[in-house]
Amino acid sequence: MTKTYRVASIPADGVGKEVIAAGRRVLDYVAGQSNDAFAFQWDDFDWGSEYYARHGKMMADDGLATLKDYDAIYFGAVGWRNVPDHISLWGLRLNITQNFDQWANIRPVKFLPGVQSPLRKADDTELDWVVVRENSEGEYAGLGGRNLSGRGPGNEVVLQTAVFTEKGCERILRFAFDLARTRTVKKVSSVTKSNAQQYGMVLWDETFQRVARDYPDVATESVLVDAMSAKFILHPEDLSVVVASNLNADILSDLGSALAGSLGLAASANINPERRFPSMFEPVHGSAPDIAGQGISNPIGTIASGALMLDHFGLHNEARAVEAAIEATTTAGHLTRDIGGTANTDEVTDAVINALSRSLVSA
Numbered sequence: 001m002t003k004t005y006r007v008a009s010i011p012a013d014g015v016g017k018e019v020i021a022a023g024r025r026v027l028d029y030v031a032g033q034s035n036d037a038f039a040f041q042w043d044d045f046d047w048g049s050e051y052y053a054r055h056g057k058m059m060a061d062d063g064l065a066t067l068k069d070y071d072a073i074y075f076g077a078v079g080w081r082n083v084p085d086h087i088s089l090w091g092l093r094l095n096i097t098q099n100f101d102q103w104a105n106i107r108p109v110k111f112l113p114g115v116q117s118p119l120r121k122a123d124d125t126e127l128d129w130v131v132v133r134e135n136s137e138g139e140y141a142g143l144g145g146r147n148l149s150g151r152g153p154g155n156e157v158v159l160q161t162a163v164f165t166e167k168g169c170e171r172i173l174r175f176a177f178d179l180a181r182t183r184t185v186k187k188v189s190s191v192t193k194s195n196a197q198q199y200g201m202v203l204w205d206e207t208f209q210r211v212a213r214d215y216p217d218v219a220t221e222s223v224l225v226d227a228m229s230a231k232f233i234l235h236p237e238d239l240s241v242v243v244a245s246n247l248n249a250d251i252l253s254d255l256g257s258a259l260a261g262s263l264g265l266a267a268s269a270n271i272n273p274e275r276r277f278p279s280m281f282e283p284v285h286g287s288a289p290d291i292a293g294q295g296i297s298n299p300i301g302t303i304a305s306g307a308l309m310l311d312h313f314g315l316h317n318e319a320r321a322v323e324a325a326i327e328a329t330t331t332a333g334h335l336t337r338d339i340g341g342t343a344n345t346d347e348v349t350d351a352v353i354n355a356l357s358r359s360l361v362s363a
């Protein structure tokens, strides 16, 4: 009997529409080759900045209640010129991640064959690490205020408060250790800033030390975020799992994907590990207004996010097949402009599907 996965598709803005269409083609192809073992039912939601222009809100009022029963969410990118970024982000993407307690954000940094890295070391060194981002609190807790504007121009005072709970720190740190145990290099690097942030980050550090005692088989290090940004460039071969707070991991994962060659390559999964809510799979990049609508966006980050979704569904062989097809595609030189090629979004997607047709048939 065919297992049908119900997935809410939210392309949202800019290149989000192009890359989600590409990712869906690949996932549908994988399902089509499964001998009716599984299929995807895609339901489209037109939420985003155009929806905002029509309705004055980023998503429907009952949007979260509607999404709650899906098996997963496949998300493009949000943000356009007509809506301030903090409204579009909080109105849609963060609304979903926060309310569905998608507290673990996995962002692998993958160096693909055939893609030139700005890092010279990448030419002759095996580099492969994953950023685990605390995705529910920290600096993006959304708490604070700006209601002292009555003091007059030039005197405004605002509070943007970071929140660190022991439970929040512990669950993401354990997640990182559990992930490290599944990898060849069993090591967790914790990113901190406890020299300057003496409350939240000290709690983070203490929790890291306590949790680490339960994983004697996993190597550890604690690195200040400024030093870690240097380490990404100078000693990335030392990294396996890098766990960091919401803001720090957000910044470091963009650095990681730039080092791998382009923001367009980076995949991401926002996971609710307890599975009380659907998890959300999306590329790391934004809506890329500078290239949107031209059909030249790199679909690989979104396709690789689809592989993370397959993993989430327990379809591990299929996930590995998609990753291998991505590697075959870049090896053969089917590259979009951001990584030095001339192929467009459709051509790269076709190449991934062609590679899959060879591997899934021969499997």
Ligand SMILES: NC(=O)c1ccc[n+]([C@@H]2O[C@H](COP(=O)([O-])OP(=O)(O)OC[C@H]3O[C@@H](n4cnc5c(N)ncnc54)[C@H](O)[C@@H]3O)[C@@H](O)[C@H]2O)c1
Pocket (backbone or CB within 6 Å): 015, 019, 076, 077, 078, 079, 080, 085, 089, 093, 263, 264, 265, 282, 283, 284, 285, 286, 287, 288, 289, 290, 291, 296, 297, 298, 299, 301, 338
């Ligand atoms: N997860 C999200 O929804 C998300 C993440 C980041 C930014 N944003 C929003 O996106 C908008 C644009 O932000 P930005 O310019 O800072 O970041 P961006 O990621 O959209 O673009 C940064 C650069 O990377 C390039 N790029 C991004 N994705 C690409 C792809 N798939 N293929 C090829 N090149 C790609 C762009 O052309 C641009 O030069 C803003 O409104 C921002 O708030 C949304």
